[in-house]
Amino acid sequence: MASKPIIRWKTFVWAHHQFDEKVKRYALTKRGREGDFALSEPIRENLADRASSSLKAMNCRARSEFCRAARNVMKAAVKPTPERPAFFLTLSPIDFVTTAADAETYDWSVLQKWAEKVLKGFCYFGIVDAAPYANTPRGREKVVSWHIHAIVWGASREEMEALKDSVNERYGSLLPNREAAHFRVRSSWKGLRQSLIYMLKAPLKTYRVYPVKGPDGRPTGRYRQRKGWHRSGEAAAVCRFMHGAEIDKLCVAGLGGREVWERTTARSTLTIGQQDAERLRALVRYVS
Numbered sequence: 001m002a003s004k005p006i007i008r009w010k011t012f013v014w015a016h017h018q019f020d021e022k023v024k025r026y027a028l029t030k031r032g033r034e035g036d037f038a039l040s041e042p043i044r045e046n047l048a049d050r051a052s053s054s055l056k057a058m059n060c061r062a063r064s065e066f067c068r069a070a071r072n073v074m075k076a077a078v079k080p081t082p083e084r085p086a087f088f089l090t091l092s093p094i095d096f097v098t099t100a101a102d103a104e105t106y107d108w109s110v111l112q113k114w115a116e117k118v119l120k121g122f123c124y125f126g127i128v129d130a131a132p133y134a135n136t137p138r139g140r141e142k143v144v145s146w147h148i149h150a151i152v153w154g155a156s157r158e159e160m161e162a163l164k165d166s167v168n169e170r171y172g173s174l175l176p177n178r179e180a181a182h183f184r185v186r187s188s189w190k191g192l193r194q195s196l197i198y199m200l201k202a203p204l205k206t207y208r209v210y211p212v213k214g215p216d217g218r219p220t221g222r223y224r225q226r227k228g229w230h231r232s233g234e235a236a237a238v239c240r241f242m243h244g245a246e247i248d249k250l251c252v253a254g255l256g257g258r259e260v261w262e263r264t265t266a267r268s269t270l271t272i273g274q275q276d277a278e279r280l281r282a283l284v285r286y287v288s
Contacts, residue, residue, distance in 0.1 A: 003228050006201050007194035009071075013064055015204050019230070020060040023047060023239055026232040039236055043243050053272045055265070057245035058202055058238065061272070066247045067200040069267035070260070074125070074196055075189060077260050078153045085187040087160050088195035089126070091115055092147035093171035093180040100132070100142035103241035108146060112252050115148045118167060122159075125257035126150025128250040130203045132230075132238060137175060137209060137223050144241060145174050145207075148252065149199040151192065157185070175209065177222040203242065206234045 006012055024047065026032040027039045045051055052061035080086040096111050108128045115126070131145040152160065160183055167181035186192040205227040212222040230238065253261040 003205065005198055006204065007198050009197060012067060012197050012201060016060045016063050016202060019202065019204050019235060020047065022230070022232055023058075023235050026236050029232075031233070032236065037233060037236060039239060040243075043239050046243065047239070053269060053276065055247040055269065057242045057247050057250060062247060062268070063200070063202050065271050066264065066268040067197060069271065070125075070196055070200055070264040071193060073260050073263045073267060074151070074192070077256065078151070078192065080153065080186050080188060080192050082187040084154075085157075085185045086151055086153040086192050087155065087183045088186055088192075088199070089124070089150045089152050089160070089163075089181070089183040090147060091118065091150070091167060091181050092131075092145055092173060093167070094174050095171060096146040097143050097174050098146065100144060100237065100241075103130070103132075103144040103146075104243075106144070106146065106241065108245070108250065111146050111148065115150070115252050116254065118163070119150065119152070119252075119254055121254075122152050122163075123154040123255040123257055124150045124152040124253060125260045126252045127199060127247075128252070129199075130238070130242065131207055131227075132203065132234060133174070133207045133209065133225075134234075135209050137211070143174070150252065151186075151195060151199065151257075152183075154256070175223045175225065177212075200247075203238050204230065206230050 006015055023039070027044055031037050032039050046056040046059060049061055052059050052065070055062045055066060078086055096114075098106050111128055126148050129147055129149055131147065133143045133145060135141065136143055164179070164181045164183060168179050171180040173180040184195070186195055207225050207227045209223050209225050211219045212224055214220045248261070248265040251261050
C-alpha cells in the first residue's frame with residue numbers, strides 16, 4: 001500500500017515505533033529465530049533501548065533523538081529565505097544499487113567518498129540512505145538503492161542546477177525515466193524542517209516498480225514507483241543489511257555542515273545519556 005512521505009515529527013516518531021514493534025514481533029517467530037532469515041543476537045541487541053547511546057542506525061530511540069537534535073542545531077545554523085534558499089538534494093546513481101544479498105556486506109563509505117567529491121566546495125549536511133526495491137524494471141530481482149540525501153545551503157540556484165546537470169550527464173538511475181540527481185528548493189524553515197525529518201528517518205518503506213502503459217495498453221518504456229510500509233520479512237531484511245551502521249557514521253558533511261554534524265551527534269548522545277541517568281535516579285527513588 002502506498003503511503004505519504006514522512007515529513008512531520010509526530011509521523012516520524014510513530015513510524016519508528018511501529019517499525020520497532022514489527023521487527024521485535026518478527027524476532028519472536030520461528031522464522032525470526034532460525035534459518036537464513038533470522039535476526040542474530042547482535043542485531044536484536046542493536047534494537048534494544050539500552051543500545052541507543054551508540055546511535056545504531058535501526059534503533060528507534062537513537063533515530064528520534066538524533067533527528068530532534070538535528071532540528072534544533074539546523075534551525076540555528078540555516079535560515080533560508082526566498083532570496084537565499086536552501087536545497088534538499090538527492091543523489092541516487094545506479095552505480096550504487098546492489099542486490100539484496102550483497103546489501104548485507106555493502107561498504108557505504110564508497111558512496112560517501114563519491115558524494116564528498118561531487119559536493120566539494122558546497123556547504124552541506126547529509127546522510128546515506130537505503131531504498132529496498134521488491135522488483136526492478138528488469139524483473140522480480142530484489143535490490144537496494146543506496147543513495148545520499150543532503151541539505152545544501154549558501155549556494156545559488158544556478159550552482160545547484162549545474163551540479164544536478166553534471167551528475168545526470170555522467171550517471172544513470174535505477175529507473176530509466178528518473179534522474180540520478182534532483183533537488184527541491186527550500187525557502188523557509190518549515191520546508192527545510194520537513195526535508196530534514198525525511199532525510200534522517202530510517203529505511204522504513206519498500207519500493208515497488210510498475211511499467212507505465214500507453215493508450216494502446218503497451219509498455220511505454222517508462223516506469224513509476226510506489227513505496228509502502230515494510231512487510232515483516234522486509235523490515236527484518238533492513239535490520240540485517242543496516243547492521244553495524246551508526247547514524248553519525250552514515251552522515252556526510254562539508255564546510256559549515258561539519259559543525260552541524262558534530263553538534264548534532266554531541267547533542268543527541270548527551271540527551272540520551274541524561275535520559276538514562278534520570279531513569280536510573282527514578283528507579284533508585286522507587287526502590288528506596
